[in-house]
Amino acid sequence: MSAFDSRLELIAAAEYFYKQGWMVGTAGNLSARLPDGSFWITASGKSKGNLNLTDFVKITPDGAVEFPSNDLKPSAETAIHQTIYKLFPEAQACYHVHSIEANLVSRFVEGDTLLLPPLEMLKGFNIWQENLNITLSIFPNHLDVSKIAIEIEDRFQIVPPQIPALLIRDHGVTVWADSTEKARNFIELIEYIFRYIVAASQTGVKINPYV
Numbered sequence: 001m002s003a004f005d006s007r008l009e010l011i012a013a014a015e016y017f018y019k020q021g022w023m024v025g026t027a028g029n030l031s032a033r034l035p036d037g038s039f040w041i042t043a044s045g046k047s048k049g050n051l052n053l054t055d056f057v058k059i060t061p062d063g064a065v066e067f068p069s070n071d072l073k074p075s076a077e078t079a080i081h082q083t084i085y086k087l088f089p090e091a092q093a094c095y096h097v098h099s100i101e102a103n104l105v106s107r108f109v110e111g112d113t114l115l116l117p118p119l120e121m122l123k124g125f126n127i128w129q130e131n132l133n134i135t136l137s138i139f140p141n142h143l144d145v146s147k148i149a150i151e152i153e154d155r156f157q158i159v160p161p162q163i164p165a166l167l168i169r170d171h172g173v174t175v176w177a178d179s180t181e182k183a184r185n186f187i188e189l190i191e192y193i194f195r196y197i198v199a200a201s202q203t204g205v206k207i208n209p210y211v
Ligand SMILES: CSC[C@@H](O)[C@@H](O)C(=O)COP(=O)(O)O
Pocket: 024, 025, 026, 027, 028, 029, 042, 043, 044, 045, 046, 074, 075, 076, 077, 096
């Protein structure tokens, strides 16, 4: 019997995110680790709404690129996935999407952290606190993606993230988890929180710190 192919999970998640409007116009990239420490990642520039098994590139633990076919390039944001897997050995999947709400909330603050509203949804990140005071790290969006990856590594080595997620300003969110299933849930949870922050900012009711 052959082992389960995690690319099938990535294809299904990408189709779902695409339908939510979070991976339009080839935006976003998804990866999943393999038992040998290598990972599958979406090839660069593919429409994420209808990926197939040949739309992935394998990155080995030493950073070599294994092309299933030679006209594929790895995701332009592979360096961020490599950094996440290096920093968090328990991570088995890393998902990155672009939503309008993520970009709006990234502009609600000028600093490098976003205070999250104290929503029950945070329990989905395994946060069990009475008075929730959780922040999400925001990073600048550099043209040179390796610079973003270096800044993620530098900051998280000193200040570990409170939840397995980070936001790149004017760009989108990245999450990681110990399974593809959890990574998909984490994207849904953080995008719900972003939608809540945007909606709350429009109500005039003091239900979040940005109103
Ligand atoms: C709509 S282009 C977006 C890209 O520049 C990038 O941010 C992205 O998420 C997808 O890049 P890709 O190289 O396809 O993985």
